[in-house]
Amino acid sequence: GNSVTQMEGPVTLSEEAFLTINCTYTATGYPSLFWYVQYPGEGLQLLLKATKADDKGSNKGFEATYRKETTSFHLEKGSVQVSDSAVYFCALSDFRSGGGQLTFGSGTQLTVLP
Amino acid sequence: NAGVTQTPKFRVLKTGQSMTLLCAQDMNHEYMYWYRQDPGMGLRLIHYSVGEGTTAKGEVPDGYNVSRLKKQNFLLGLESAAPSQTSVYFCASSLPPGGIQYFGAGTRLSVL
Numbered sequence: 001g002n003s004v005t006q007m008e009g010p011v012t013l014s015e016e017a018f019l020t021i022n023c024t025y026t027a028t029g030y031p032s033l034f035w036y037v038q039y040p041g042e043g044l045q046l047l048l049k050a051t052k053a054d055d056k057g058s059n060k061g062f063e064a065t066y067r068k069e070t071t072s073f074h075l076e077k078g079s080v081q082v083s084d085s086a087v088y089f090c091a092l093s094d095f096r097s098g099g100g101q102l103t104f105g106s107g108t109q110l111t112v113l114p
Numbered sequence: 115n116a117g118v119t120q121t122p123k124f125r126v127l128k129t130g131q132s133m134t135l136l137c138a139q140d141m142n143h144e145y146m147y148w149y150r151q152d153p154g155m156g157l158r159l160i161h162y163s164v165g166e167g168t169t170a171k172g173e174v175p176d177g178y179n180v181s182r183l184k185k186q187n188f189l190l191g192l193e194s195a196a197p198s199q200t201s202v203y204f205c206a207s208s209l210p211p212g213g214i215q216y217f218g219a220g221t222r223l224s225v226l
Contacts, residue, residue, distance in 0.1 A: 043217035099170060
């Protein structure tokens with residue numbers, strides 16, 4: 001079956017530091033890949049996505065590239081802000097599943113200190 | 115612009131009690147999902163629906179039932195709550211399969 005493995009947290013960084021959160025996946029087909037973010041007390045919201053190999057998703061200074069050869073979708077940001085403190089989830093969706101349901105990683109808690 | 119609305123936001127149950135969680139979306143989405151979120155485990159799919167009148171089991175369906183009588187609503191029921199069902203429950207909806215899912219703010223449930 002499908003699975004997503006992401007870097008365990010928590011991760012604590014100083015403001016303006018570089019961020020990488022690793023994510024690798026296992027899927028039998030050609031899934032779409034997503035990063036969702038969950039701010040305290042809120043539901044998940046889409047941060048970025050990529051639908052095919054070598055696609056780069058980007059939003060709010062965050063980037064991730066769909067690497068089929070390494071089955072990875074690592075999240076990066078060049079300079080984090082205090083407002084980026086949240087839980088980040090890597091996820092995949094396999095169209096062949098019929099319902100388009102998401103398979104999530106376990107989440108990575110990020111705290112950015114001023 | 116409501117999006118996906120979940121009610122209630124918090125609930126405390128005693129073991130054996132029943133309850134229904136309501137999810138409503140105003141985006142005319144065909145697909146709706148119920149997930150549970152537990153520490154260190156990400157979100158796991160309980161049940162989902164690909165359209166009005168349809169439901170299907172997800173990864174962790176035991177102890178839950180669902181209904182989709184109207185396109186905009188997706189109900190999650192617990193017939194006899196157990197402490198293992200203490201969790202945060204999220205509803206989501208999407209237009210195409212595999213597309214962006216939009217999430218509600220969650221329901222925090224404690225079963226004592």
